[in-house]
Amino acid sequence: MHKKNNINKLAVGSTVTACGEAVRPKQLVRAAFVKQEFLIIPANWVRMSKKKGTGTVPMTTLDDKAKEVSPDVVGDTNPTSSPDNCNCENKGKDSGGFILFFFIIGLAAALVAGWIIFPKLLYSQKKQPIDFNHALHNELVEEGCESCHFFREDGSFSGVPKLAQCIECHEEVQGEDPEEEKFVETYVANENEVPWLVYSRQPDCVFFSHAAHVKAAEMDCAACHGHIGESTHLKTYEENRISGYSRDIWGKNAAGFKKNTWDRMKMDDCAKCHQKETGSKGACFQCHK
Numbered sequence: 001m002h003k004k005n006n007i008n009k010l011a012v013g014s015t016v017t018a019c020g021e022a023v024r025p026k027q028l029v030r031a032a033f034v035k036q037e038f039l040i041i042p043a044n045w046v047r048m049s050k051k052k053g054t055g056t057v058p059m060t061t062l063d064d065k066a067k068e069v070s071p072d073v074v075g076d077t078n079p080t081s082s083p084d085n086c087n088c089e090n091k092g093k094d095s096g097g098f099i100l101f102f103f104i105i106g107l108a109a110a111l112v113a114g115w116i117i118f119p120k121l122l123y124s125q126k127k128q129p130i131d132f133n134h135a136l137h138n139e140l141v142e143e144g145c146e147s148c149h150f151f152r153e154d155g156s157f158s159g160v161p162k163l164a165q166c167i168e169c170h171e172e173v174q175g176e177d178p179e180e181e182k183f184v185e186t187y188v189a190n191e192n193e194v195p196w197l198v199y200s201r202q203p204d205c206v207f208f209s210h211a212a213h214v215k216a217a218e219m220d221c222a223a224c225h226g227h228i229g230e231s232t233h234l235k236t237y238e239e240n241r242i243s244g245y246s247r248d249i250w251g252k253n254a255a256g257f258k259k260n261t262w263d264r265m266k267m268d269d270c271a272k273c274h275q276k277e278t279g280s281k282g283a284c285f286q287c288h289k
Ligand code: HEC
Pocket: 132, 134, 137, 138, 141, 144, 145, 146, 147, 148, 149, 160, 161, 196, 197, 198, 199, 200, 201, 221, 222, 225, 228, 229, 230, 234
């Protein structure tokens, strides 16, 4: 964590790095927007809790408000109770309760905001243009994964398959699956490439080579991607509203725990495996070109 922070500072200072471009003014505006949205919630709660008592008790001073909210007085259903009936010893005790009460509410609100609401606001959900069934296709093709994800002569990786790789079987609709129909009618018929959303997409400034990992180091696809290759449906893609990154980069666990090697793929995750497998984290320019 420390190292990363230092690194970030370094790069922000030197505005010419490719990574520096990642924070554009538009994104900062969006960040401010998310912050605002998030402040509205507690403000509404305060307004609601004020409204509660106004019907029966006139509010004059801050202490009176305290009395209304404090549990002792809320329990008192007598409509004639007015601020004048209050004795001064009780007043002190009530405001202590008031502070504690709001401290607990505030703490609970902060926890809910930090652990539940903020992560929800931070990511927008996007559906893939069409659903794709990996398990079904693995049975139909001859060379398994490599029929669609292969290495070219020069060692570069084909990545997500192009339309040309689907056309031999999907020139026309062959089954009754509505996803296939949508695929053939919208994309194949018009020769439009499918705009697949790539879960593992890294920022532009990161250089990654599949050949080094899959061919040289003989790593399994699942080590970094999980079991997408055997799935029957594509999961929802989640995009970070501030950075624009896929959620698979920073992971789902707010506390940073990692159960599987593929739960997250941040800079530290790449570097940790490099340290373990090659004995060195590598220089910046190895991954940033
Ligand atoms: C018939 C073609 C086909 C076959 C065979 C196939 N895939 Fe895919 N694969 C696709 C398509 C299309 C996508 C694009 C969907 C997407 O963006 O996730 C994809 C996406 C992926 C991705 C997700 C990349 C990302 O981050 O979004 C992984 C990982 C993957 N495939 C692994 C595999 C593995 C492992 C196998 C073999 C067990 C396999 N695939 C077999 C067509 C295929």
